[in-house]
Amino acid sequence: MSVQKILLRHEPKPENLLSVLEAIQKENKNIGPEELKRVAKYFSLPPARIYGLASFFDETKTRKNGKRIIKICSGGPCLAEKSMELVRQVEMLLGVEVENDGHQKYKLEFMSCRGLCDRGPVMMIDKQVFEKVTPETVDDLILSYI
Amino acid sequence: MKLITKNWHKIDPLNISTYIRTGGYEALRKAIREMSPEQVIGEVKLSGLQGRGGGGFPTGEKWELSAKTVADEKYFICNLDESEPGVYKDRLLAENNPHQIIEGLVIGATTVGAKKAFIYMNGHYDKQEEILKVALEQAEAMGFAGRGIIGSALDVEVKIFRGAGAYVCGEETALISTIEGKRGEPRLKPPYPPVSGLFGKPTVINNAETLANLPYIIRHGGGKYNQIGCSVSPGTKLFVLEGAVRNRGIHEAPLGITIYELVFNSLYGGGLRDGKEVKFVQVGGASGRLVPQAKLDHALAYGAGEYPLGCGSILVVDKSKDMKDFLFAWADFFHRESCGQCVPCREGTFRLWEIAKRMRGHGLRERDKENVEEILWTLKNTSFCPLGSFAATAWSDAIKMFGKEIFK
Numbered sequence: 001m002s003v004q005k006i007l008l009r010h011e012p013k014p015e016n017l018l019s020v021l022e023a024i025q026k027e028n029k030n031i032g033p034e035e036l037k038r039v040a041k042y043f044s045l046p047p048a049r050i051y052g053l054a055s056f057f058d059e060t061k062t063r064k065n066g067k068r069i070i071k072i073c074s075g076g077p078c079l080a081e082k083s084m085e086l087v088r089q090v091e092m093l094l095g096v097e098v099e100n101d102g103h104q105k106y107k108l109e110f111m112s113c114r115g116l117c118d119r120g121p122v123m124m125i126d127k128q129v130f131e132k133v134t135p136e137t138v139d140d141l142i143l144s145y146i
Numbered sequence: 147m148k149l150i151t152k153n154w155h156k157i158d159p160l161n162i163s164t165y166i167r168t169g170g171y172e173a174l175r176k177a178i179r180e181m182s183p184e185q186v187i188g189e190v191k192l193s194g195l196q197g198r199g200g201g202g203f204p205t206g207e208k209w210e211l212s213a214k215t216v217a218d219e220k221y222f223i224c225n226l227d228e229s230e231p232g233v234y235k236d237r238l239l240a241e242n243n244p245h246q247i248i249e250g251l252v253i254g255a256t257t258v259g260a261k262k263a264f265i266y267m268n269g270h271y272d273k274q275e276e277i278l279k280v281a282l283e284q285a286e287a288m289g290f291a292g293r294g295i296i297g298s299a300l301d302v303e304v305k306i307f308r309g310a311g312a313y314v315c316g317e318e319t320a321l322i323s324t325i326e327g328k329r330g331e332p333r334l335k336p337p338y339p340p341v342s343g344l345f346g347k348p349t350v351i352n353n354a355e356t357l358a359n360l361p362y363i364i365r366h367g368g369g370k371y372n373q374i375g376c377s378v379s380p381g382t383k384l385f386v387l388e389g390a391v392r393n394r395g396i397h398e399a400p401l402g403i404t405i406y407e408l409v410f411n412s413l414y415g416g417g418l419r420d421g422k423e424v425k426f427v428q429v430g431g432a433s434g435r436l437v438p439q440a441k442l443d444h445a446l447a448y449g450a451g452e453y454p455l456g457c458g459s460i461l462v463v464d465k466s467k468d469m470k471d472f473l474f475a476w477a478d479f480f481h482r483e484s485c486g487q488c489v490p491c492r493e494g495t496f497r498l499w500e501i502a503k504r505m506r507g508h509g510l511r512e513r514d515k516e517n518v519e520e521i522l523w524t525l526k527n528t529s530f531c532p533l534g535s536f537a538a539t540a541w542s543d544a545i546k547m548f549g550k551e552i553f554k
Contacts, residue, residue, distance in 0.1 A: 014327035015264075015307065022269075022310060049328070056329045056485070057310035059269050074475040075231030076432060076461040077388035084471045099478070099503075110478050112313060113231035113432075114270045117388055118395050 003028075003035050007042045017043060017053065021060050030061045058112075067103075068146055070094075071111035071124040078113075083121035085135045093142055106146070147374060149362050149382050150355070151398045154242045159277050162284040165245040171290050173364035177253045178298050181364075183213060186257045190360070192368030194380040199225055199316070199353030200430065200456045202379065202448030212258045212340035212348045221349040222255035222263040222302075224357055227321060229268055229313045230431035231479060232459040235384040236354040238396055240274040243358070244281035248304065250357030252291050253364060255302040258350055263304045265354075266321055269311040278306055313483035314533055318343075318351040320485070331487045332531035355384055376402025379448040383455070385414070389462035390424075392416035401455075405429065406442040409462055422464035426547065430456020432476050433536030436543035469548045470505050473541065477502040480537035491534035494525040498541065505552065515553050518545065 006023045010016040020039060024031050031039075031054045040047040054060045072078075072087050087098050087108070096103045099110065116122050119131035123138070125145045133141065153168040165171070177186050191206030212220060224247060228236040239247060247265070255263045267275050282304055286292040293301045312330050314320045319333040322344045343349025359381060363371045372380045379401045385408060386396055397414045405427055409415040418424065426436045429446065434456050437444060446455050463472070481499035486492045498521055501514050518541070525538035545552060 015305075015325050017327035018310060018324060019308060022308065043327075045327075052329050053327065057269070057312055059310035074478055076428060076463075076472070076475065077232045077394075079471055079475050080389040080461065080463055080467065084468075110475070110482070112311070112479060112483060113229060113233075115228055115234040115237045115268065117232050117234055117386070 003038055007038065012043045014043070017045075017050075018057075021050075021054050025060045030064045032062075032064075036062075067105060067107045069107045069109060069124075069126060070142070070146075071109045073113060073116075073120060073122040074110035075113035075117060075120075077117040078120040078122060081121045082135060086121055086123065086133060086138050089135055089138050090142060093139055094146075147382055147400050148398050149374070150239070150246070150358050150384060151242075151396075157243050157245075159242060159244050160280050162245060162281065162288060165243065166288075169365070170245055170361070171249055171285075171288075173361035174249050174253055174290060175296055177364050178256060178296055178300065183257045183259070186253070186364065187213060189363060189368040193363045193371035194368075195356065195359055195363060195371065196379050196381075196448045197353055198355035198359075198383065198458070200230075200454075202455070205352060205356055208340050208350055208352070209254065209258050211338070212260075212350045215341050215348040217348050219262070219345075219347045220258055220260040221344045221347055222251065222258060222260040223321065223325075223344070223349060223351045224251045224263070224265045224354055225316065225318070225321060225351050226271070226274075226354045227266050227268045227309050227316045228354075228457070229270075229311070229316060230433065230457050230459065232388050232428075232431050232461050233386050233457045235386055235396055235458060237268075237271055237274055239354055239358055239384070240271070240278055244278045245285065246358040246361060247278075247354050248281060248285050248291060250352075250360035251304065252285075252295060252302050253360050254350060254352060254357060255304075256295065256300050258348070260350070261301055261303065263302050264307045264325060265304065266315075266325070267306055267308050269309040275306060275308060282306070312485070313479075314485045314531070317531055317533070320531070321351065322349065329485070331485050332533075334530075375400040376445065376447050376450075378402075378450045383446075383458050385446075386459040387415050387462070388459065390418045390422050390464040391462050392419050401447045402445050404443050404445050405437060405460065408446070408460060409442070415460075415462070418462065418464060422466065425463045425465045425467060428461040428463070428540065429453050429459075431459045431461075432479050433532075433539055434459070435539055436547060438547055469544060469551050470502075473544055473552065474499075474502040474506055476537070476540050480533065484533060484537070488530035488534070490524050491529040491531075491537070494521045494529070494534065495537050497521055498525075498537065510553065 096108045123130045123133045158164045195205045196202040315330040320330045324330040339349045393416045477499040481495040484495045522538040
């Protein structure tokens, strides 16, 4: 679905702005300068405001990202279920450091709670969510999905 | 005592007739057919229901404020943007009984005179959004939402609005900014949203759990609801027990219950797993205070005592856990989720995060201890919205309780 089609499906009202951006993000994997301009024109708003909105949220990205992103939940309940051990193990396995953008291919991050605390620890590889990850299974998961 | 979760096992969330069979939408019928808006507000005020999102503001008063304000348009918003670490009560509510939320929402909207209602969903809750969408379609088809509710002249158009994953958007003014298509930054209060909120119109924002209590209050009367729980804050609450307890998960209990009972009673937590010992209990998610073992007899209620209840999550941490990991996790969370609007919060959370990183790497500097205290003071006293002081709460308690372990 092109950007034009997404725009035509929504009325140019401010409350639809975020859902338009999310739809473009889902389609394009990022919201580039071209898309920003078109959205701004459609909603009759300055492009800076659209950029401000798109860069504010976790889910919408304004730049392309070539790296594989591994995220591990750092919420209290996941932490109590040894999510820090998972972090250390992934650090060793891939040679990355958590919250450090230095590696060329991978990026290991903490993520905010997704409300899956009863099935923690929670790990994400790109958009895929894994629940009840243990130090025993994390290596296999990483190796088979990356 | 169960009010909200009582019928969950009988209900198929995708089938409205299972909800109607348990007496669902009776309260909406009663509120529209038999009661005037003033009577509904009177019942809610009598019940003493307080906001379940964490603030504990009396719901009846909020509604009255909005109902009294004269405006050509009003809005009603259900806050389902639950992103406090360790809380998932609203997710389970939407999963198990979405109609309870919709019924409460429509009762509220018709009472204050709002024609448009939003359900603000957390951006991560995909499955729950689908369930709510189906439930909403069914409710509209049966005439419980949309145009002409139950044959009356009242319209409430309910729309689901999806957030995009930002913790600060749970704050009501930030939530309003997001719906208006702006960055989710909190605004100065007053004016409070019930007077001037979404698009400058009166807006009531209630947590999903608060709304789920309403059908019971309208059906059985505010007086009966007021008898449940304790006198300062009546009713029941969904508590989320996490960590080292035996029965992890969601438990409904009357307010005024003590932490000790919640953790050790076999009805709820059932004690700690594998004979572990309590190091501390955190009440209210990452922004909550730490309760030491000696103070576990503290009662959990809104507006009472030194440990605020917040959104109702209870994290039990046993003695085998490293304090530094928790400090790092809190600092990391608030540093990531700070909206960056005000300097104390943006810089303070960042510096805390840096110090927490050094703590884990054993590279703690000489002045760090002093700096931490200064940063915590600044965060607590000078930040614009509650997020800044939340970031300092757990840290200050941790340093008070485990200072020697942290800075050794």
